[in-house]
Amino acid sequence: MARRTGTRLFAGHELKALRQRAGLGQAAMAARVGLSVSYLSQLENDDRPITPAVSEAFARTFPIDWNGDAAGDNERRLAGLREALADPLFAASEITPQTLHRMVEQQPLFADQFVRLHDAWRRTEERLQLVDDRIASGVPGDDRLPWEEVRDWFHDEGNYVDSIDRAAEALAGELDAEPLPEALLAHALKHRHGVDAVIAASDGTGEDGGLLRRFDRARGLLTIGAAQPPETRRFMMAHQLAQLEFADAIGAVAGAAQLRAAEARPLLSVGLANYAAGALLMPYRRFRDTARALRHDIDRLCQRFGVSFEQACHRLSTLQRPAERGIPFFFCRVDMAGNITKRHSATRLQFARFGGACPLWIVHEAVAIPDRILVQLAEMPDGVRYVSMAKGLVKPSGSFTRAPRRYAVALGCEADHARDFIYADALDTRNVEAATPIGVSCRLCPRRHCDQRAFPPAGRAIAVDADRRDVVPYRLA
Template identity: 35%
Template sequence: MTTSTTRSVFMGPRLRRLRRDLGLTQADMAADLEISAPYVALLERNQRPVTADMLLRLARTYKIDLTDLAGDGGVDHTARMQSILKEPMFSDIDIPSLEISDIATSFPGMTEAFLRLYTAYREEQLALADRRAPALAGLASPADTEGFDASDPVAEVRRFLAARRNNFADIDDAAERLSDAAGGPNGFVERLKNRHDLRVRHMPPDVMLGSVRRLDLHRRQLLLEDSLDTASLHFQLAQQLAYLEMDNEMSAALAAGHFTTKNAEQLARRALGGYAAAALIMPYSAFAKAVDARRYDLEALARQFGASFEQTAHRITTLQRPGQEKIPFFLIRVDPAGNISKLLDGAGFPFAKHGGACPLWSVHGVFRTPRQIVTQWLELPDGQRFFSIARTVTAGGGAYGAMRVERAIAIGCAAEHAGQLIYTQNGAGPSAEAPTPIGVACRVCHRPKCAARSALPIGRELLPDDFRRLSVPFGFSSD
């Protein structure tokens, strides 16, 4: 006697979408599949399972790929919903995981609507915080903040990234497939040649005229400055591949941003191009596995993947794929003057929206110890603690006489995650019992005994120094 096992799945919404995409009525589909119209209706309402035999019949009849038809069972939507429903605003609602999975699988349209609505809500909250910041800091009246940052493309892109936790799962998925097909960074040149008929040429700076990468479609060649180091070379190759082969994924992410200015959209596309390049060099699954094995050792990870320290630090901030989240990190990049040129917050660090950061933070002092990692425990006035890892990085300067730009970057996480990092193992680094007391910025920091203070806190009255001069720059009442 022959036995067989029939696997049943419920996929009513997907079946209904397929039928409508094909322009068929339920009666039409029933006739094609040699079943009854009421049975099609039951399948679409998830009142009957779609068996393996029915899946094969659908695939043969309509000449579609079986995996496309079956889909992922809502796995991605389920993971994204579970991640969002962990937010504090939903903490009082008991939603079993099975219910979330059922909703994502049975009602993909409603699930997508919920996800879009939540993302739009996050963007609006971040925009509102930006608009309120000057008034809350006493730098402007509420009326003055109307439309504040409305035309600031950098602020708009930062909100776009923050609302999505600096993670784009579709780009990660596409990058993993492309990286596998190319054979990793060492295969990028061959991929460009075989797939796009592009020859890679390395040219001196005087020929590149200020560019490090230029695509010459007329001559079918990709020109790269010949002074690029290996990490930068791989990054430029990866970014060009991303623009050529991952445009659909990047365009979809951009469309979801609804940018108000062309500059913001262009900056966001550049950010996504960089994201895709890093995802090609450091594919999500392999990199996430290595992060656990190396305990977030940035220098070891950089060597393993042939990336720079900054590229590796940036990639670590993106490991928030729903269902596969790692430690959430923030990243900041500053120059010796304190100007912030990159800011990614995935760890809830209260960065100042305007003005400089706290001078007691080691990110401003690592210029004295170039290329050395400096770790630091930080404590904010409200008691929040973070662990910071800072180091200098160099941009440019690939040849004698070329301009070099020195910057410092710091990444950090909330104190409760620091125990998972190699930098806190076996007594490494400073003690958690002696954190450095820092503020967000001098104007909103009310620590009275700070010799590094550069401004009087908002709302505090300066004490006269007629009879007593304090050792701190600004003496003010503590009540």
């Protein structure tokens, strides 16, 4: 733990641990942060205190690690202020590192209130965007479908459910295998809950034609469709084990949720069991540390934990445990028609809840190109840039008579985290001109010049010139 002497902060142990986790020598670390090797050595040996300017340099270079290993309340306040002030809302402000540190040292309560106020403002903006999205799309009132309610509940929870995540991590520690094999999951079901798991082929017709999982409680029998790939079969077993093992925890969380539709609560229970299954197959600390070591290389994570590409991407978007956060990612799944069927975002980017996403986003191209990874540097109207990775996937149906499911998943983070996201290596993230300008959706996007626009933005007048025709047949007034 860093120690403070008067107003001076010594953090040699934290700096050395950070460098070792990053796999860097002193020379490489010094070059990355912009220090001399001798100065870094003095900092690591606690011969010199760390100054506000140097602390900010480490925070910029290692935003997750340095904030995560911060020393005490003041460093956590600094991390919160840095995140709030990174909002484009404050783009014109010129607050120096020294000013930030003085604010935290001299006005800690004000710093806390500022961070809370900014968080409340962001949430209000998201709610306004939801209202605008609903009005622009002609959706009356709060007519959310039950699964939309559940989807928004997970978003409001920050895509992280602490009690269930920790319980799943503890159970994974008991089972003690990586990856968890089918045989071990089947053994746990049998010996912990008296449930037999069988893999059964289907004739491809009738109600069982697309069977993934069926649980007969009276007989204690779990049937899993044989047409599913091994990763899906493991997930189905993990789901059933989590449903039985964490029934009380899932019931408590679902029971406390503020939901309107009667069908939403059982849907939330299913969603929580799915969440627990992912947390069981990919235990929080082990998965987070491995992901960081591999620079979030999805294919290598799939091999290490025996999960599918989609499961690994989804799990990365849930690593939001306080004081142990992963990189803030957004994740979504898009079908062939452009519908967003899954979405989670720990970033400032929020997806449209009604209608399609921006046609310039790389995920739409990925749907048509299965098993190939596409990357993109994109910029939202607020100026925030994101690195996106998208891959088209095909889920087998098990029969010629049933069409396979085709879709794409996308995972991305803000460009500030590009160094820790292997897919950014193929992009020139420093080139402002290289970013593709995208928006949330056409109805919410304020961009005046976009050849891909399908609809004018809500609330904006259009001008039509009968003597001129461009790609888009109107101009925004």
